[in-house]
Amino acid sequence: AEPRWGRITVVERESAIVGWHRGGPLAALTARALADERTEIVETDLVTYVNETSATFDALCLDIDNGPGWTVTEGNGELYAPSGLASCARVLRPGGVLAVWSAKPSPEFEGTLWNVGFQQVRTEEIPVARGVPDVVHLAVRAG
Incomplete structure (x- = not known):
């Protein structure tokens, strides 16, 4: 451990x-x-959890659906919307990191992260065996 x-x-x-x-x-x-x-x-459902929990975290590592630009499950898009990201920021401690896996990059999502108030927003490519790389969108809660 x-x-x-x-x-x-x-x-x-x-x-x-x-x-x-x-x-x-x-x-x-x-x-x-x-x-x-x-x-x-x-x-439980993650969207429900971040909206209702009083817990706080140093990091949130999310792997929900296919990412912000390609959701399959109804309701998962809420997580990537400004209100969902604000809920993620609320449960992160100041300086906490949000990491969001995605099957493809999303410049729009990066912009939303900035607009919600996250800092140090960037996207890291994750090589996969075949096809285009997956990505992890990273952002830091202000504070």
């Missing part, structure tokens, strides 16, 4: 995916992490 980490909260709405880690095919890989008292698994 990484001693520098205070706690890790995983928000997952699909109970089957949580089950894969608790006793299913991924349990052998994740049992130690789940047994660590600093790990919390929350089974």
Whole structure:
């Protein structure tokens, strides 16, 4: 276990995916992490969670749908809208980092991050075996 980490909260709405880690095919890989008292698994929708939680975080690492420019699941677009990003900023501590995985770059999304008040906005390419690289949009909460 990484001693520098205070706690890790995983928000997952699909109970089957949580089950894969608790006793299913991924349990052998994740049992130690789940047994660590600093790990919390929350089974709910992420948009709902960031809108309702009173918890605060140093980082939010999000992998929701295909990214801001290509959502498949109804309601996921809310997360990438100014109101959803404002909710993310609210739960980040000052200087906290928002990392958003996406299947493709989105200059529009970068602009929205800036407009909501995030700083140090940038996009990092993540090479994949085939096709165009995935990306992670990074932004820092002011403060």
